[in-house]
Amino acid sequence: ELQIHKSLVNKSKENRFIGDWFKTGDKVKMVDDESFIFISREDSYINTGGHRVNPIEVEDLILDIAGVSEAVVYGKPNSILGTILCAEIVTKKSSKDIKMALNQKTDKYKIPAIIKIVNHLELTRTGKKSRINE
Numbered sequence: 632e633l634q635i636h637k638s639l640v641n642k643s644k645e646n647r648f649i650g651d652w653f654k655t656g657d658k659v660k661m662v663d664d665e666s667f668i669f670i671s672r673e674d675s676y677i678n679t680g681g682h683r684v685n686p687i688e689v690e691d692l693i694l695d696i697a698g699v700s701e702a703v704v705y706g707k708p709n710s711i712l713g714t715i716l717c718a719e720i721v722t723k724k725s726s727k728d729i730k731m732a733l734n735q736k737t738d739k740y741k742i743p744a745i746i747k748i749v750n751h752l753e754l755t756r757t758g759k760k761s762r763i764n765e
Contacts, residue, residue, distance in 0.1 A: 633657040633667075677706040679714050682740045689716065689741050696732045698724050701752050703760040704743060718743035719752060 686704035693702040701721040706714040726746035
């Protein structure tokens with residue numbers, strides 16, 4: 632897990648430190664002694680209709696579709712399924728085209744029920760894709 636020393640983090644009361652360290656919740660993999668890549672978030676799985684879905688895996692599937700430049704997948708509360716998958720995608724394609732492409736690549740429960748085509752993705756104050764349940 633990626634941890635950041637408190638001297639590098641703002642003094643916001645929202646930040647919870649353990650000793651001198653801020654736990655980001657980001658899982659990383661070391662590429663070499665000086666580089667790493669982000670793998671997932673600690674709480675990244677979404678339970679939808681009894682299935683556990685990794686939104687990063689679904690984002691990767693969406694990003695493999697020609698004409699898609701950016702994507703974020705998140706959960707939205709639903710009275711029937713508990714949570715439904717939603718996606719915001721930067722593309723000129725239609726949501727129907729995206730769903731048809733995903734239908735050929737993955738299980739139906741991994742296809743976002745709501746796909747919103749946007750001009751750009753909103754980022755958090757730390758520069759990450761926002762996965763806030765809307």
